[in-house]
Amino acid sequence: MATHIAIGFHQHPDPQKAALQACNQIRNQLHRLDTDFIMVFSSHEYATAPVIEVITRSLRPKRLVGSTTGGILLANGATNRGIALLAINSDEMIFGISAIDGLDNLDIHNVGFDLARLAAYDLNHAHREIFFTLSQGIEKNGSAFIRGAKETLGLAFPVIGAISSDDFNYKNLAQFYQDQVLHQAALGVLIGGSFHLGIGSTHGFKPLGKPRTVTKVEGYIIRTIDNKPAVDLYKYFLGDAANLKTNVMNSYAALYPLGVYLEETRHYLLRNIIDILEDGSIVCPEGITEGEEVHLMISNNESCILSAIEAARLAKASLGDRPPKLILVFESLARHKILGNTAYNQIQAIRDTIGGSTPFIGMCSYGEIGPFGNIKSVKNVYLHNENILIIAVA
Amino acid sequence: MDSNTQLLVFGIILFILVCGLVYFIYSFISKDETLKGLTEEHKKLLRSFNDLDEQARLIVRTDLELTKAREEMDKRLNALNALQRSSRQISQALNENEIFQKLTSNLFEDLGFSRALIATRGEDNQLKIRLNVSYKQLRIDSILKEFEAEEFFKSSFNFYSSNNTPTKIRERIIQIFEAEFFILSPVLTQTGSVGFVFVGNRYNASMVTQGDEELITILAGQIGQSIENARLFEKVFRSTQELELKVAERTKQLAAALDQVNQVSKKKSEFISAVSHELRTPLTSIKGYAAILIAGKIGELPVAVKERLAKINTHSDNLVGLINNLLDIARIESGRHEMKFGLYKVKSVVENVADLLTPQVTAKGVKLQISVPENIDEIYIDTSQAERVFINLLSNATKFTPAQGTITIAAAPTVENGFVTFSVSDTGIGIPEDDLKKLFSEFFRVDNEINQNVKGTGLGLVLAKNIVQAHHGRMWVESKVGVGTTFFFTLPVSVVAFDNTTIEKINAP
Numbered sequence: 001m002a003t004h005i006a007i008g009f010h011q012h013p014d015p016q017k018a019a020l021q022a023c024n025q026i027r028n029q030l031h032r033l034d035t036d037f038i039m040v041f042s043s044h045e046y047a048t049a050p051v052i053e054v055i056t057r058s059l060r061p062k063r064l065v066g067s068t069t070g071g072i073l074l075a076n077g078a079t080n081r082g083i084a085l086l087a088i089n090s091d092e093m094i095f096g097i098s099a100i101d102g103l104d105n106l107d108i109h110n111v112g113f114d115l116a117r118l119a120a121y122d123l124n125h126a127h128r129e130i131f132f133t134l135s136q137g138i139e140k141n142g143s144a145f146i147r148g149a150k151e152t153l154g155l156a157f158p159v160i161g162a163i164s165s166d167d168f169n170y171k172n173l174a175q176f177y178q179d180q181v182l183h184q185a186a187l188g189v190l191i192g193g194s195f196h197l198g199i200g201s202t203h204g205f206k207p208l209g210k211p212r213t214v215t216k217v218e219g220y221i222i223r224t225i226d227n228k229p230a231v232d233l234y235k236y237f238l239g240d241a242a243n244l245k246t247n248v249m250n251s252y253a254a255l256y257p258l259g260v261y262l263e264e265t266r267h268y269l270l271r272n273i274i275d276i277l278e279d280g281s282i283v284c285p286e287g288i289t290e291g292e293e294v295h296l297m298i299s300n301n302e303s304c305i306l307s308a309i310e311a312a313r314l315a316k317a318s319l320g321d322r323p324p325k326l327i328l329v330f331e332s333l334a335r336h337k338i339l340g341n342t343a344y345n346q347i348q349a350i351r352d353t354i355g356g357s358t359p360f361i362g363m364c365s366y367g368e369i370g371p372f373g374n375i376k377s378v379k380n381v382y383l384h385n386e387n388i389l390i391i392a393v394a
Numbered sequence: 395m396d397s398n399t400q401l402l403v404f405g406i407i408l409f410i411l412v413c414g415l416v417y418f419i420y421s422f423i424s425k426d427e428t429l430k431g432l433t434e435e436h437k438k439l440l441r442s443f444n445d446l447d448e449q450a451r452l453i454v455r456t457d458l459e460l461t462k463a464r465e466e467m468d469k470r471l472n473a474l475n476a477l478q479r480s481s482r483q484i485s486q487a488l489n490e491n492e493i494f495q496k497l498t499s500n501l502f503e504d505l506g507f508s509r510a511l512i513a514t515r516g517e518d519n520q521l522k523i524r525l526n527v528s529y530k531q532l533r534i535d536s537i538l539k540e541f542e543a544e545e546f547f548k549s550s551f552n553f554y555s556s557n558n559t560p561t562k563i564r565e566r567i568i569q570i571f572e573a574e575f576f577i578l579s580p581v582l583t584q585t586g587s588v589g590f591v592f593v594g595n596r597y598n599a600s601m602v603t604q605g606d607e608e609l610i611t612i613l614a615g616q617i618g619q620s621i622e623n624a625r626l627f628e629k630v631f632r633s634t635q636e637l638e639l640k641v642a643e644r645t646k647q648l649a650a651a652l653d654q655v656n657q658v659s660k661k662k663s664e665f666i667s668a669v670s671h672e673l674r675t676p677l678t679s680i681k682g683y684a685a686i687l688i689a690g691k692i693g694e695l696p697v698a699v700k701e702r703l704a705k706i707n708t709h710s711d712n713l714v715g716l717i718n719n720l721l722d723i724a725r726i727e728s729g730r731h732e733m734k735f736g737l738y739k740v741k742s743v744v745e746n747v748a749d750l751l752t753p754q755v756t757a758k759g760v761k762l763q764i765s766v767p768e769n770i771d772e773i774y775i776d777t778s779q780a781e782r783v784f785i786n787l788l789s790n791a792t793k794f795t796p797a798q799g800t801i802t803i804a805a806a807p808t809v810e811n812g813f814v815t816f817s818v819s820d821t822g823i824g825i826p827e828d829d830l831k832k833l834f835s836e837f838f839r840v841d842n843e844i845n846q847n848v849k850g851t852g853l854g855l856v857l858a859k860n861i862v863q864a865h866h867g868r869m870w871v872e873s874k875v876g877v878g879t880t881f882f883f884t885l886p887v888s889v890v891a892f893d894n895t896t897i898e899k900i901n902a903p
Contacts, residue, residue, distance in 0.1 A: 013498045081500065209450030210443040237454040252458055296450065298457060338461075340468040 003090035003195070005326050005359045006030045009074055011082030015046040016054050018083050023058035026087045035059045035087045037095045039189075040066025041363040042083040044172030049181050051083065056179045059087060063097045063122075065187045066176035067134040070165040070333045071343075071364030075351060078336070078343040078364075080167065086328070086361045093393075094193040096123025099177040101185035103137030111138065111186050112148025116159075119190035120152065128153065128192040130391075132369075133161030135186035136173045139274075139285040139367045140220050142383025145186070146369060150381075153190075158378040160199065160389060162330035163367035198318030198392040199375040201368070203270055203335070204307025205386060207259055207295035209237070214294055220287030221277065225294065229280025233258075234273070237296055254334040257386050259297040260288055265380055267372040270297055272334060272385040274366075285367055285383060299386075304339055305346045308388050312353035314374040315392040322394035324355045329362025330389040336364045354392055469506060470605050476504035477609055477616075484620045488627050490514070493620045494524040502527050505609060507593035509573050513538065514581060514589030514621065521589065533572075540570045541590075551587050554578040555607050556594075575602045579614040583622045591617065663724040670717040670724070677717070681710045712851075719853040723836070726860040733776040733864055735889070740770050740814065743777060744803055747784035751792065759797030765804040770814055774886045775865060783858045783869075787818040787881045790854065794822035794844055794879070809887055813867060819880035825873040833871060834859050858883075 008025035012018035026035070038061035042051070047068045056064065072084045088095075098118030100111050116131055131153055138145040149159045166172040175185045212233060216223035222230045234253050259268035271294075275283035288294060299307075316324070327350065339346055351360055368387040371377035483496040494512065502510040510527035511534070521538050529537070541547055546563055554567060556575045568574055573594025581589040591614040595602075684706045687695060695703070744766055755762045773780075784803070791801045799821040806815040825833065825840055832838045837852040839845050862869045862883045873879035 011500070013500055081503065208453060209447040237451050238458060239455065252461065255457075255461060256454060296454070298454065300457070340464055341471060 003088065003092050003325055004030055004032075006087045007074070007084065007359050007361050008087070009072070009082055009084040011079065015048055015051045015083070018046060019051045019054040020058060022083055022085045023055055026059055026085055030087060030089055032089060033060060035061045035089055036063065037061065037088040037090075037093075038064040038066075039086040039361075040064065040083065040176045041069050041072050041086075041361070042066065042176075043070070043072070043081045044068045044166045044174070045081065046083040047172070047174040047176070047181060049179075052176055052179055052181055055085065059085075061087070063095045063189075064176060064178050065097055065099075065134060065189055067136075067162070067164040067187070067363065068166050068172060068174045069363035069365065070167050071331070071336045073329050073331065073343070073347060073360070073362030073364070075347065075360040076344075078347065084361060084363075086326075086359075088326075090193070090195075092194050093191055094123060094125045096120060096125070096190040096192070097177070098122060098188040098190075099175070099180075099182060099185055101175075101182045103135075103184045103186060107144075108138050108141040109144040109148040112145035112150075113152050114148075115186050115188035116149040116152035116190065119188040123190045123192050125192040127194070128157070128190055129195065130158045130160065130197055131188060131190045132159070132391075133186055133188050134164060134175055135161065136164040136175060137184045138186055139163050139383060142286050142367065142369065146381050146383065149188075156379050158197070158199065158371075158375060159369060159381050160330075160391065161369035162363060162365035162389070163369075163383075165333045165364055165366045168333070196319055196322050196394040197375060198315035198324075198394070199370065199378070200311030200314030200316075200390045200392075201370040201372055201374075201377075201384070201387060202307040202311040202314075203268075203299070203332075203384065203387045204303040204305075204310075205257065205259060205268065205270055205297040205299040206303070207268060208256075208298045209296055211293040211295055214288050214290055214292045217287055217290040218281075220285065221281050221283050222288055223279075223281045230282040231276050231280040233296065234282075255298075255338055257297050257334070258284065258288065259295045260292055261295075262372075265372045265377070268295065268297060269382055270384060270386045272366075285385060297386075299335070299338060301339055301342050301345075304335060304388075305342070305349050308346045308390070309349050309353050311388050311390045312350040312392075315390045316354045318375050319392055319394040324358045324392045324394050326391075326393040327351065327354050327358050327360045327362075328391040328393070329360070330365050330368045330370075330391075331362060332368060332384075332386045332388070333364040333366060335386045335388065350390060354390075358392075466603070466605070470609075473505045473605075473609050476501050477613060480613070481616045484616060485623070487620055487624055488631075490524075490621055490624050493617065493624060497525050497617075499527040502593060505593065505613075506606065507595055509571070509592075509594045509596070511537065511571070511592040512581075512589065512617065513541075524589075537570055544570075551580045551590070553580065553607075553611065556602050557604075557607070572596070577602055577607055577610040579610050581614050581621065582618045583625075588618065588621060590614075666720050667724040670721045674714065674717050674721075677710055677714055681707060681714070684710065716851045716853065719851060719857050723853060723857050723860055726857075726864050733779065735774055735776055737772045737774055737888075738777050738780075740773050740805055741766050743773070743775070743780065744784070744805070744816075747781055747788060748803060750785065751788045755788075755792050755801060758792060758795070760792060760795050761798075761800045763800060763802040763804075765802060767805060767807045769807070770805050770809065772887065773814055774888050776861075779861045779864070780885060783861050783883060784816075784818070786854045786858045790881075791818055791820035791822065791879070795820040796822065799878075812888060812890055813884040813886055815882055815884050817880050817882045819878060821878040824875035824877055825871070825879055826875055830871060830873060834869070 006026045006029035008022035010018040010021035010025070012021055038055065038059060040055065052064075055061070071078055071080050072082055074084060096119045098115050100106070100115055103111060115133065119131065120128070131149060133149070146159055150157060153159065164173045164175060173183065175182045175187050177185065177187055212225045214222055214225055215227045224230055225233050234256070237256065238252060253273055257270040257272045259270055262269050271284040271286070271288060273282040273284055277283065329350065336343060347360065351358065368384045368389045369381060370384065370387070370389040371381050480497055480501045484493045487493040487496060497512070499510070508528055510525065511523060511529060512525040513521045513523050516522050521542060523534050523538065526534060544566065554563060555577045556564060559567065567576060567578055571578075571592055571594055573596055576592065576594035579591045580587040581591060591610060593610055684703050686692060688700060688703050688707065744764055748762060748764055752762060788801065788803070795801055801818070801820045804817045804819070823842060823844070829840045833840070834855055836856050839850055839852040859869045862885070865885050867884035867886065869881065869883040871879065871881050
């Protein structure tokens with residue numbers, strides 16, 4: 001019984017050459033001509049069909065999934081350009097994958113349900129350990145998606161995932177499924193077999209100022225806060241310094257999400273604003289319930305890194321004494337922006353906490369699906385913003 | 395109930411009512427005060443909340459400023475790193491194409507620009523695009539045409555940035571390059587502008603900063619420097635190639651000439667060898683007949699005839715000696731002489747030679763000294779040939795050293811490169827400096843009184859030197875007129891030394 005994990009990365013300006021170089025790195029590590037499972041994280045320049053063709057020809061994966069990202073996290077640093085591959089050959093881990101595209105016109109609850117069902121069908125194994133998704137288009141109703149997936153897999157089943165990201169433009173998002181490049185798609189990966197899993201999920205943001213009440217909501221559009229146009233909250237705090245009208249996620253507003261206190265978990269669930277409407281309404285993933293109290297939230301480098309260490313500690317604790325074989329990280333792109341050039345320090349801190357020589361890979365996302373805390377909290381899974389989700393496999 | 399009782403009851407009721415009223419008024423006043431207190435507290439709390447919000451606003455604004463500063467610093471740092479990497483790569487480029495191959499679109503993304511164009515002038519003075527980021531090929535041609543047509547780029551092509559360029563030029567640059575925020579920098583070499591570097595962003599991007607301007611200035615400067623270096627390298631490379639061709643041609647000519655010389659030398663040696671051989675046969679007959687005549691085997695000869703015959707004999711001996719020397723030289727030079735190498739004790743070789751010549755030296759009243767260190771044990775020589783070297787040098791020394799003089803045969807105390815250095819020095823008349831250079835030439839004899847009186851062939855030193863060289867050794871001379879002369883020569887201690895000298899000869903200039 002063995003699991004072999006390899007990571008390849010390259011950022012040659014020619015995407016196909018970069019893919020080939022990354023594949024060669026994988027082959028040199030695995031010493032095999034085919035692979036059981038490949039996960040691809042690439043910046044949008046590398047998200048092309050020829051690139052995927054290079055990977056499938058070179059590594060002959062039985063199952064391949066992947067996503068564009070605005071930030072690739074590797075053991076030796078973070079970058080916003082290139083292509084990274086995670087390859088797993090294992091007789092301990094079994095993979096089932098699924099994909100549903102054209103999410104614009106579909107009921108997200110059904111998408112979650114069907115995605116999990118199709119992945120379970122592909123897995124065809126009784127012992128399931130975790131389901132994760134890489135998606136674009138479920139973020140406006142993440143809780144429905146999670147509910148759907150859990151209806152298939154069980155309420156206490158760990159469901160985690162990440163929302164595809166790009167360079168804050170939202171125009172270059174893609175998902176990779178087998179030999180296809182998809183858009184507006186949800187990918188599901190159900191992993192079964194005999195292995196151990198640790199999860200840590202934190203954000204490191206603190207509430208700032210007095211609480212406000214959401215006074216008018218329509219779907220996921222927050223019309224008013226304290227009976228004033230919702231955007232006034234950001235205008236009050238940020239002034240003219242932040243240009244909220246253009247590219248909201250890349251603006252400074254993204255550094256200060258809204259926080260909703262959850263009694264059930266005693267944590268603040270964070271919500272980024274993803275759009276601002278003409279009338280001053282703001283759009284948040286999933287929206288926020290009318291009458292709910294919200295806070296402006298703030299964090300800094302130190303707090304982010306400390307929370308990452310806490311997440312790593314939680315993930316490692318779940319593994320007990322078992323040596324980790326892989327560290328997989330999904331981190332919010334906006335949170336990554338707060339770290340700036342200190343992103344490497346966070347990576348180093350995570351690796352030091354879990355195990356310095358463990359293979360490490362991760363991506364930056366527009367949303368992270370997971371619990372608060374560790375794997376024991378998987379009953380309450382949310383679509384987060386500004387979060388870091390660390391998965392350790394042993 | 396009598397009236398008094400009623401009055402009492404009424405009084406009591408009235409009293410109770412008054413008390414109740416008093417209590418009610420008291421309670422009301424008391425509650426009002428509590429309410430007032432609570433209202434005050436509420437106001438305080440609201441004020442605190444508002445203060446907290448104001449503080450939070452201050453914190454956010456400060457945090458924003460810090461974030462902006464950090465982002466700008468990160469951006470600058472990343473750009474500097476990217477620029478440093480590219481600069482290092484292009485500075486190593488050996489030709490112009492290589493420079494632009496090493497500049498990738500990634501560099502410009504790291505510098506924060508989505509569009510970039512670099513063009514340089516070739517030998518035909520035409521602008522040629524060397525790097526393109528985000529422009530379509532069709533657009534590039536028109537950009538170059540429009541750029542070349544603009545008078546202000548022809549007359550004074552300066553550094554332009556969207557921040558500080560006169561409106562007319564700014565608008566024209568935006569029109570040509572389709573980028574609202576831009577930097578356009580000339581690529582300068584010592585001969586002037588050889589092209590341009592353009593970087594820009596479209597309308598919704600961030601403004602160009604002073605830092606961006608500085609970085610692009612550095613990049614354009616580095617490109618100019620690299621182009622200059624590459625052109626210089628190409629020039630030097632071409633010159634070197636021409637020089638190498640010439641050297642190869644000359645080497646070929648010299649090799650041919652050397653070959654000719656060697657062939658001539660070989661023919662000369664063969665000729666001398668043949669002639670000497672042919673001469674020796676009749677000489678032997680002459681000597682034989684002269685000996686018969688002198689011995690009186692044909693009949694007694696008159697004294698005068700005997701004297702003449704003795705001279706014929708002596709001159710024949712000299713001629714045989716000369717011919718033998720010539721033959722030896724020719725054999726050694728042509729490599730036909732077979733040397734019989736072996737290990738011999740240094741001391742015994744030197745002492746044998748000394749014994750041989752001691753009577754001659756002593757007869758002249760000259761002192762002969764031998765100095766051979768104990769640690770020099772054996773040498774690897776053809777003993778008969780090596781002895782000829784010693785004998786030749788000792789004979790010369792004896793010839794040119796006056797009575798009371800000293801001749802010293804010495805061996806150096808150390809072995810260097812597998813060779814022992816021997817010296818034969820005298821306190822004789824010395825050799826003039828001009829003659830020292832010719833001393834090892836065939837038939838050369840120093841023009842001095844002694845040589846005029848003593849006959850010699852001028853082949854002895856040539857032969858000695860050839861013998862030493864056949865041992866892979868060297869021979870040289872130091873002399874001072876009136877003080878004396880020392881001949882040095884080296885002989886090997888083992889066969890290993892032969893390999894060393896071969897290597898030395900190959901490496902020698």
